[in-house]
Amino acid sequence: MMTLTKRKTWFYFIPYGLWLALFVIAPLALIFYQSFFSLDHHFTFSNYTTYFQSLTYLKMTLNSVWYALLITVFTGLISYPTAYFLHGLKHRQFWLLLVILPTWINILLKAYAFIGIFSQAGLANQFLSFIGIGPQQILFTNASFIFVATYIQIPFMILPIYNALDDLSPAFINASQDLGASGWQTFRRVIFPLTLPGVKAGVQAVFIPSLSLFMLTRLIGGNKVITLGTAIEEHFLTTMNWGMGSTIGVVLIVAMVIVMLLTGDQKPKGGTPR
């Protein structure tokens, strides 16, 4: 009996195990391995020394982190109130679906759509002309890059926050009011802290992918911001310096791990940790 259940468990593990080996462990190992080779296929640490000594790369890293941070902050500022509002609606599942719908459309299609909207003769400039401001350069600015990136990331932030609000027992809100808390005090001291795990999950889902955005930086941002994602693409496809590209990849992976640790579950308050 025991061996049977064990064998069954192994059987179910096969697809996951294959996936893990082929798409997680193998790529990670390959990237790590590649990062120690120079252009002429010799083992070297020079990729790392170059990376950490080059102002260009450091600036790129800072840029990536900075823009990912901006995108995350704007996404959060829009998503929390939206999730809170949606959660209070009567047919909330339907309204939530409308928020999720755009994620089913390919990101490139959406990017091209924004090129149309933001172009010289696009809808945005037509509107600006109409209200008398006159056409502006919108496309290929940092602002438009952040705008579009935020737009694309919002659903990934709204969902976990919405779920956290959904899991929050109304009894906590009642208890807070019962003890004399106003609406704002209840929000600040009970609702927000208890939905913080949702916010953290949202930050993970937004910040980490934003670190390596590169299509948007080119199509919408006009390559004014060179992020690590762009650099990796350039090294692999243009300069063919796979070693350097892999090194940047390793740096990105380390950055992701740091973010995950920072936003991970903290120990419960007080007493001994479980």
Added chain:
Amino acid sequence: MTEPIVELEQVTKSYGTHTVLKDISITLEPGKFYTLLGPSGCGKTTILRTISGFTSVTSGNVLFNGKRINEVPANKRNVNTVFQDYALFPHMTVAENVAFGLTLKKMPKDQIAERVANALKLVQLAEFGDRAIDELSGGQQQRIAIARAIVMQPQVLLLDEPLSALDAKLRREMQYELRDLQQRLGITFLFVTHDQEEALAMSDEIFVMNNGEVLQSGSPVDIYDEPINHFVADFIGESNILPGKMMGDYQVAFGGHQFECADAGIPAHEPVEIVIRPEDLNLTEPEHAKLKVTIDTQLFRGDYYEIAATDSLGNDWLIHSVNPAEDGETIGITFRPQDLHVMRYDEKEEEFDARLETYEGTEDDDLDET
């Protein structure tokens, strides 16, 4: 009579066409232990929520210290609630939970610490201030929920089935403690439960509810001894309820015989129901008996035998007896006139009280000593 602290005046609550509270009028006096008792869905928690401010009333008035508070929001009312599932904030320690309401009042820190310590001491968890909520047992969480409410020094404490999640033994302990706490604090408790034993054990006064109405209110003894109708008699304790007919004052017929009883003021020949509590029935020799019954089954309950029997007319009888009987045996039962309680069909509480007044005189006074 002391000034009432909470009054509901003809309170009605409807959701669309569904009425959950029908013309409720109740009065709570300071320093007493009140219980709202009824089956689930009878509206007892809704009454609690109209007082705490979480539910608005459709019509009628909610008064607090004589002032109408219908429009006062929950966070501005001087009542606090112990919630059914405790609703302790999981992201705060025990002490932070208890201090929550006080910190909102911008009270000085040392004063908060002192009051939190006192409240924790009162619920016998003085050492638990630094614990996390999920480290506490159900009974401990229960006490912290009480501490968090009483630290606010409310004039009225509302308790929404606070013991329902505890096991039987702990529940009995908490019954003593709650009663004791209420007497020490001297504030009004309004306790909601569907457990009639709990209500009888703790309350100064019980409101028995069903289908959004208060059927009967009174001391536990009053309600147990003189239930107003079939529902109350059946819901509170165990009872034998038999159809009968009033033959005149202090005379009632049921089970094929006429008996002396303690009820009057009912027109002769009116159909009525008779309640006899199983513990008021005594087994005896058939020749000395008021009624003869045949024993069907019996269960040993530890301190008594619970005997199910049938009389010659087919009525079922439940008898609590210290001594066992034989299955299938025909045996006599006796009872005293005052053990019979006669209930009229569709009698309202006011009519019932008025009728009792006419022949009971000052008999009610001795109940206040209990």
